[in-house]
Amino acid sequence: MDQLKNKKILIVEDDEMLGNGLKSILQIQKYETYLVCSVKEAMEFLSEQKPDLCILDLWLPDGDGFDLCRWIRKKSEMPVLFLTACEEESKTVEGLKCGGDDYVVKPFSTPVLLARIEVLLRRNRISEGTSSYQSNGVVVDMGSRLCCRGDKTLRLPVEEWKMLICLLGAGGKIVSKEQLCRAIWAEGADYVEENTSRVIISRLRKHLEGIGLAGAIETSRGYGYRWILPVEKH
Helix, strand or coil: CHHHCCCEEEEECCCHHHHHHHHHHHHHCCCEEEEECCHHHHHHHHHHCCCCEEEECCEECCEEHHHHHHHHHCCCCCCEEEEECCCCHHHHHHHHHCCCCEEEECCCCHHHHHHHHHHHHHHHHHHHCCCEEEECCEEEECCCCEEEECCEEECCCHHHHHHHHHHHCCCCCCEEHHHHHHHHHHHHHHHCCHHHHHHHHHHHHHHHHCCCCCCCEEEECCCEEEECCCCEEC
């Protein structure tokens, strides 16, 4: 936990009492915490600041959390945790598919919420430990979230990017379908249909072909996938 102290967390919540209560809880845990109450305020904050995690309500006065999450994903890979009173399974799935990393329903258990926040921050810190991967002449830059080969540049959608990083980081070992789903959707992976991961792998393979990485992902039938080309970490 000490390594996570002073991590910056943005809360986007229009219920002032709940927002301030959550802010106090996080500050007690030594997180640097900020609270905004609308999509507009969140966009203004995120245009100037780079928090390590965002806690996002679904329904806001000037828009919804899904659209804000999509906007965030165009700019950042920071973890997004939806915190909402909506219990509909379809909303959980939509939140995860639009780029959310986890989904917690109000009322929530404080210890469970804190544990989920810590898991997301630790996972993000581990990915930050590697600045880039190189495979078959392609540089995968973690900072810019770009795949580069000569004058060719590829920016992958967030789900494909997370899947790529999971495969590259596995050191040539087979990654199960369940592990890939966890890498993309964290605790929300249980709500994702199995066919979804196959569709993302298919799209990822097609994108990789365009930068000289055709055949880089091998299918292990009934289990998962493996990156079969040599990989260097930098």
